[in-house]
Amino acid sequence: MRAIIVEQPGGIEQLKAGEYPKPVPADRELLVRVKATAINRADILKRRGLYPAAAGASPILGLEMSGVVEQAGAACEGWKAGDRVFGLLPGGGYAEYAVIPGEMAMRIPDRLSFEEAAAIPEVFLTAYQTLFWQGGLAAGQWVLIHAGASGVGTAAIQLAKHKGAKVIVTAGTDEKLAVCRSLGADIAVNYKQSSFDEEVKRATGGQGVQLILDFIGASYWERNIASLAVDSRMVLISSLGGSKVENVDLAAIYAKRITIIGTLLSTRSVEYKTQLTRDFVRDALPAFADGSLKPIIDTVYPLEEVGEAHRRMEENKNIGKLVLTV
Structure with a gap:
């Protein structure tokens, strides 16, 4: 699959488009065809080798995504191929495919685009x-x-x-x-x-x-x-x-x-993130469906222009999220 790979810790020049093995979902995971992901400061620190990665996390950057379920693991109840989904990732968002625990996935409200949905989870x-x-x-x-x-x-x-x-x-x-x-x-x-x-x-x-x-x-x-x-x-x-x-x-x-x-959310356990996601879905997600809450997007870039997105965040120019389309 197509992905952005960090060749070695360092500057923006270390972000390279390349091929990486497509992930295989476990029984409790969804394989998602990623439509959009977003930039976080943690991505910049990880690119520089200055941020701890969660145990077993993908070496590919990207802590959130939106997309379409390609395959649901055998133990993933309530999900099927074709469902529109978004959520937190331990890593792996800067790629064509990613896996997410089914219990951490959220359904995208009908009124939201993939780009808008990708701008929600982490922030x-x-x-x-x-x-x-x-x-x-x-x-x-x-x-x-x-x-x-x-x-x-x-x-x-x-x-x-x-x-x-x-x-x-x-x-x-x-x-x-x-x-x-x-x-x-x-x-x-x-x-x-x-x-x-x-x-x-x-x-x-x-x-x-x-x-x-x-x-x-x-x-x-x-x-x-x-x-x-x-x-x-x-x-x-x-x-x-x-x-x-x-x-x-x-x-x-x-x-x-x-x-x-x-606090540091990205290194929390799956159990912690699952409960946080559930509470958020209960208390806040309906407000996105009716428009009273909304993601704020600064700029949308194609995946191959990830370096420009990183540069904009490093220069503190963005207002809201920087989104990558995949």
């Missing part, structure tokens, strides 16, 4: 997990979402507002801030022009937010702690601004009773 399931499973976000609470125009950011804004929460986001351009507002963000802060902790203090009457979703890490640490309310939570998703914080003052953490959670 919306990550956002759902961090907001609700780990963050405990409830209606009426405040959440601060950094990198608001990213894939996870645009998903988190929508899910938080769908829950009835109040949303503050950060982003670095007027265009990105405008998109965040259009998705429902109550307050959008240009981090290059304003101090987000001061904006949080002003918006919340000095109380702080109940939850922060943070992709930045070290460079935001002190301002994040200052932005959190008593009995609040911060979920660390990435560390684009560094992973080592010097001279940490623990006093505010225990004084405010702050819970700090680190």
